[in-house]
Amino acid sequence: MADSNALEGLTQALRRLPGVGAKSAARMAFHLLQHDTQGALQIARALEHAVHSVKHCTLCNTLTELDICSTCANPERDRSKLCVVETPADQAALERTLAYRGLYFVLMGKLSPLDGIGPHDIGLQKLFDRVVPRGARGEPVTADAREVQEVILATNFTGEGEATAHVISQALRSRSVQVTRLARGVPVGSELEYVDLGTIAHALVDRR
Amino acid sequence: MADSNALEGLTQALRRLPGVGAKSAARMAFHLLQHDTQGALQIARALEHAVHSVKHCTLCNTLTELDICSTCANPERDRSKLCVVETPADQAALERTLAYRGLYFVLMGKLSPLDGIGPHDIGLQKLFDRVVPRGARGEPVTADAREVQEVILATNFTGEGEATAHVISQALRSRSVQVTRLARGVPVGSELEYVDLGTIAHALVDRR
Ligand SMILES: [Zn+2]
Ligand SMILES: [Zn+2]
Numbered sequence: 001m002a003d004s005n006a007l008e009g010l011t012q013a014l015r016r017l018p019g020v021g022a023k024s025a026a027r028m029a030f031h032l033l034q035h036d037t038q039g040a041l042q043i044a045r046a047l048e049h050a051v052h053s054v055k056h057c058t059l060c061n062t063l064t065e066l067d068i069c070s071t072c073a074n075p076e077r078d079r080s081k082l083c084v085v086e087t088p089a090d091q092a093a094l095e096r097t098l099a100y101r102g103l104y105f106v107l108m109g110k111l112s113p114l115d116g117i118g119p120h121d122i123g124l125q126k127l128f129d130r131v132v133p134r135g136a137r138g139e140p141v142t143a144d145a146r147e148v149q150e151v152i153l154a155t156n157f158t159g160e161g162e163a164t165a166h167v168i169s170q171a172l173r174s175r176s177v178q179v180t181r182l183a184r185g186v187p188v189g190s191e192l193e194y195v196d197l198g199t200i201a202h203a204l205v206d207r208r
Numbered sequence: 209m210a211d212s213n214a215l216e217g218l219t220q221a222l223r224r225l226p227g228v229g230a231k232s233a234a235r236m237a238f239h240l241l242q243h244d245t246q247g248a249l250q251i252a253r254a255l256e257h258a259v260h261s262v263k264h265c266t267l268c269n270t271l272t273e274l275d276i277c278s279t280c281a282n283p284e285r286d287r288s289k290l291c292v293v294e295t296p297a298d299q300a301a302l303e304r305t306l307a308y309r310g311l312y313f314v315l316m317g318k319l320s321p322l323d324g325i326g327p328h329d330i331g332l333q334k335l336f337d338r339v340v341p342r343g344a345r346g347e348p349v350t351a352d353a354r355e356v357q358e359v360i361l362a363t364n365f366t367g368e369g370e371a372t373a374h375v376i377s378q379a380l381r382s383r384s385v386q387v388t389r390l391a392r393g394v395p396v397g398s399e400l401e402y403v404d405l406g407t408i409a410h411a412l413v414d415r416r
Contacts, residue, residue, distance in 0.1 A: 006258040007271050007296075013254035016247035017225075018239045023401065024227065026297055031226045032255070033262050033271055034316050039224035040255045046221035047252035050214040050237070051245045063215050063241055088215075089234055108242050193231065 007033065059130065061123040062088050062106040071104060078102040079147040084127065084168060085154045086110045086161060090192045094154060097201040102152070105130060110155060111164040119167070127168065131177055150178040152207055156191045157182075180207045215241065267338065269331040270296050270314040279312060286310040287355040292335065292376060293362045294318050294369060298400045302362060305409040310360070313338060318363060319372040327375070335376065339385055358386040360415055364399045365390075388415045 007029055014025035032040040056062065057069040064070075071077065071091075081102025085091045091104050109122035119125070131148050153168060155161035165181060172179050183206030192200065215237055222233035240248040264270065265277040272278075279285065279299075289310025293299045299312050317330035327333070339356050359380060363369035373389060380387050391414030400408065 006254070006261045006273055010254040010258040013247075013251040014225075016240075016244060016251060017222075017236050019232065019235075023297075027227075028225050029258070030271070030295055030297065032224075033258055036224060037259045039221075040259050043218075043221040043224060044252040044255035044259075046214075046218040047240070047248045047255075050218040050241055051248050051252075053214045054241050063238070065214055087238060089231075089238065 056108070056123075057106075060104050060106055061108055061126055062091065062104070063108075076101070080149040081152060082131065082148045082150070083152040083154050084165075085192070086156055086164070087193075090154065090156070093192045093195070093197075093200060094204070097197050097204060099201040099204045102150075103148075107155070107164065110158075110160045111167060112160050122164075124168070124171075128171055131172060131175065148177060150180060152204075153179065153181045154192070157188050158191065182207050264316070264331075265314075268312050268314055269316055269334055270299065270312070271316075284309070288357040289360060290339065290356045290358070291360040291362050292373075293400070294364055294372070295401075298362065298364070301400045301403070301405075301408060302412070305405050305412060307409040307412045310358075311356075315363070315372065318366075318368045319375060320368050330372075332376070332379075336379055339380060339383065356385060358388060360412075361387065361389045362400070365396050366399065390415050 010029045010033075011022075011025045014020055014028050015022065017025075020028070032043075053065050054063050055065070057064045057072055058067050059072040060069060062069055062071075066073075078101050081100075082105050083091075083094065083100060083102055084105045084107065085094065086107050086109060088106055091106055094100055094104075105123070105127050107122045107124070107127070109117060111117060111119065111122065111124075131151055151168070151172060153165040155165045155168075169179050169181075182200075183203040187195070187199075218237045218241075219230075219233045222228055222236050223230065225233075228236070240251075261273050262271050263273070265272045265280055266275050267280040268277060270277055270279075274281075286309050289308075290313050291299075291302065291308060291310055292313045292315065293302065294315050294317065296314055299314055302308055302312075313331070313335050315330045315332070315335070317325060319325060319327065319330065319332075339359055359376070361373040361376060363373045363376075377387050377389075390408075391411040395403070395407075
């Protein structure tokens with residue numbers, strides 16, 4: 001857009017942000033360099049820091065800087081319930097309802113065969129390893145794993161979210177753990193992140 | 209959104225991008241950390257590099273890594289014409305029409321009293337210094353300045369763009385330079401960047 005390889009490089013780089021096309025990227029680059037170089041440097045530092053410090057919680061798979069995130073480490077959570085969500089944003093939506101005090105498992109994605117996203121690309125195996133019922137394999141179980149008695153599937157009510165829930169449900173069928181699904185109070189085709197709190201709370205109570 | 213100060217910091221930082229709200233910023237941060245850490249680092253490096261290497265062209269005020277940008281330095285451009293635009297993106301839109309071979313002056317903004325953006329916040333004084341007519345002050349003029357015979361106002365046809373054009377037009381009235389405005393073939397209320405090339409080319413030919 002202007003006479004600068006650095007500006008062009010920045011515009012190209014910003015296009016890697018989801019939902020940002022060529023025009024938006026050019027506007028962002030222009031805005032940052034002309035009006036907000038401090039903001040530009042803040043973003044750069046935040047990116048570097050996050051990439052180098054954020055990892056996955058050993059227990060629930062969410063993004064965290066700790067080995068075990070604060071939710072999983074909280075002794076006041078009900079460890080018999082494990083709510084499976086697609087993303088940290090979905091978990092945050094459930095938390096805002098104040099209607100759930102159990103633990104979470106964050107898949108960090110959903111099954112999407114058309115996009116080449118299979119069971120190994122999201123946290124499915126980690127979830128299955130987490131949900132080992134008491135003595136199921138005749139071997140000692142970990143303190144955290146043995147307590148899960150109910151897995152609540154809270155993947156989104158989209159085609160891919162439903163398929164993901166189905167696969168998990170099938171895989172856990174042979175284990176002595178109860179598997180429930182959020183009630184369909186959540187409008188079909190929508191994503192949790194954008195649903196009002198009351199609807200989510202109701203769906204949580206009516207889980208089936 | 210998740211259990212990470214670094215993630216939260218990144219989400220906050222991304223909100224400094226124009227047009228990015230809380231939800232978009234959270235989605236971007238999640239996407240980069242989960243699926244595209246290479247992209248995250250690329251953006252970080254591009255931001256650092258651009259902030260530290262991009263400056264303003266001495267002659268036309270656009271963003272460039274050189275003292276004088278390649279357009280201003282191009283000996284084949286018609287130095288008697290100076291087209292005033294708001295942003296590099298607007299200049300790029302004009303260039304794509306292939307209907308203009310003169311030089312540019314890039315204001316890097318527009319007058320916007322409501323937002324506290326006055327004459328000193330955009331390149332108005334630099335423009336007036338650039339357009340010194342031959343011997344107007346009885347003093348020697350620079351090689352670049354003495355050649356401008358026509359100033360073409362190509363600010364956007366928005367309220368702020370029109371006001372900016374008006375102020376420039378008034379300020380240059382006393383100098384022996386012709387001041388023209390893009391013809392109103394460009395739909396009122398729109399921004400050059402989003403206008404089709406034919407309309408812009410027509411407006412350029414019909415400048416008044
Ligand atoms: Zn955790
Ligand atoms: Zn220039």
